[in-house]
Amino acid sequence: QTKDNQIIVVNNLYKTFNDNIHALNGVNISVNKGEVVTIIGPSGSGKSTLLRCMNLMEVPTSGNVFFKGEALHIKDKNINQLREKMGMVFQSFNLFPHLSVLENITLSPKLVLKMSDEKAKELGASLLNQVGLSDKIDSYPNQLSGGQKQRVAIARALAMNPDVMLFDEPTSALDPEMVGEVLQVMRNLANQGMTMVIVTHEMNFAKDVSDRVIFMAEGEIIEIGEPTQLFNKPKEVRTQTFL
Ligand code: ADP
Ligand code: MG
Numbered sequence: 001q002t003k004d005n006q007i008i009v010v011n012n013l014y015k016t017f018n019d020n021i022h023a024l025n026g027v028n029i030s031v032n033k034g035e036v037v038t039i040i041g042p043s044g045s046g047k048s049t050l051l052r053c054m055n056l057m058e059v060p061t062s063g064n065v066f067f068k069g070e071a072l073h074i075k076d077k078n079i080n081q082l083r084e085k086m087g088m089v090f091q092s093f094n095l096f097p098h099l100s101v102l103e104n105i106t107l108s109p110k111l112v113l114k115m116s117d118e119k120a121k122e123l124g125a126s127l128l129n130q131v132g133l134s135d136k137i138d139s140y141p142n143q144l145s146g147g148q149k150q151r152v153a154i155a156r157a158l159a160m161n162p163d164v165m166l167f168d169e170p171t172s173a174l175d176p177e178m179v180g181e182v183l184q185v186m187r188n189l190a191n192q193g194m195t196m197v198i199v200t201h202e203m204n205f206a207k208d209v210s211d212r213v214i215f216m217a218e219g220e221i222i223e224i225g226e227p228t229q230l231f232n233k234p235k236e237v238r239t240q241t242f243l
Contacts, residue, residue: 003069004069005032005033006030006031006032006033006066006068006069007031007032007033007035007067007068007163007164007195008029008030008031008054008065008066008067008086008164008197009029009030009031009064009065009066010027010028010029010030010050010053010054010063010064010065010066011028011063011064011065011066012026012027012028012062012063012064013026013027013028013050013053013060013062013063013064013065014026014027014060014061014062014063015046015049015053015058015060015061015219016061022219023046023049023219024046024049024050024053024060024061024219024220025046025218025219025220026063026220027046027050027063027219027220027221028221029214029221029224031164031195031197032195033163033195034193034194034195035195035196035211035212036190036194036195036196036198036209036210036211036212037196037197037198037210037211037212037213037214038197038198038199038200038205038206038209038210038212038213038214039051039197039198039199039200039213039214039216040199040200040201040203040206040213040214040215040216041214041215041216041217041222042217045216045217045218045219046216046218046219046220047168047199047216048168048169048199049219050216051088051166051168051197051199052168053065054086054166054197055067055072055082055083055086055088055166056072056074056079056083057088059074067082067085067086067163068085068163070082080112081112084108084112084160084162085160085161085162085163085164086162086163086164086165086166087154087157087158087160087162087164087165087166088157088165088166088168089150089153089154089157089165089166089167089168089170090153090168090170091168091169091170091172091173092173093141093146093149093150093152093153093173094153095141095149095152095153095156096141097140097141097142098140099140099141100137100138100139100140101128101133101136101137101138101139101140101141101144101152102121102124102125102128102137102138104141104152104156105123105124105127105128105152105155105156105159106120106121106123106124106159107156108156108159108160109123109159109160112160113160123159124137124155124159125137127155127158127159128152128155130155130158130185130188131151131152131154131155131185132151132181132185133148133151133152133155136148136152145175145178146173146174146175146178147174147175147177147178147179147181147182150170150171150174150178150182151181151182151185154170154182154185154186154189158189163195164194164195164196164197165189165194165195165196165197166196166197166198167186167196167197167198167199167200168199169199169200169201170182170186170198170200171183171200171202172201179202183202183205186198186205186209187205187208187209190209198210203231206227207227207231208227210227211226212224212225212226212227213225213226213227213230213231215230
């Protein structure tokens, strides 16, 4: 793997909250272009913190995050531009309730990229088509199901033409019957070559779609490998790892 191929490199990352909660204890990981990496592990193991440190939504206590070869610093004046190139999708959708579906998607392209109304609408329509929601273009978030909201949130992140998509338990807040439609959109993205880092409890998805799986526990990476390696371990080893 050449360096040019690395989209995100996390180098010896530590994150401590309130001086005594050690959420990350020296994490190292690199994510290559086109790679789908899933992060699994018990609640409180530092998965969200790691993801949030990747785009400096959380500022690491020590260690570095490199994005396309560049070390990220919270005080850099281009930090917000760099962040836009890491599309973030949360468990809780975080759509703007007072904006229509189209406006949610086109807000950043218009504000940040100074895209014209016309171009932004074209982009929004094409992304909504991609996530199967063309008929919801003028709807408001409260008129959508959870699965539809999450698909809009994915479209909104894609609108900034990100180099990587970061997903934090994108299906955990959904009714079971809505999980599949969101995972399908994510599968399609993976097939199109999108680089993705996904925190998930969906083991079948992790098994099918990831190039590599990371097991975290207590702020550390316990294991990292291809899904076939990790999921085919003897049961005792697996149970240990998951607990
Ligand atoms: P996971 O996503 O794997 O469930 P988190 O990254 O959310 O784990 O949390 C890791 C640890 O850090 C937990 O002990 C959690 O309580 C703590 N933590 C996370 N965010 C904060 C915060 N903003 N303030 C204090 N403690 C936090
Ligand atoms: Mg979490």
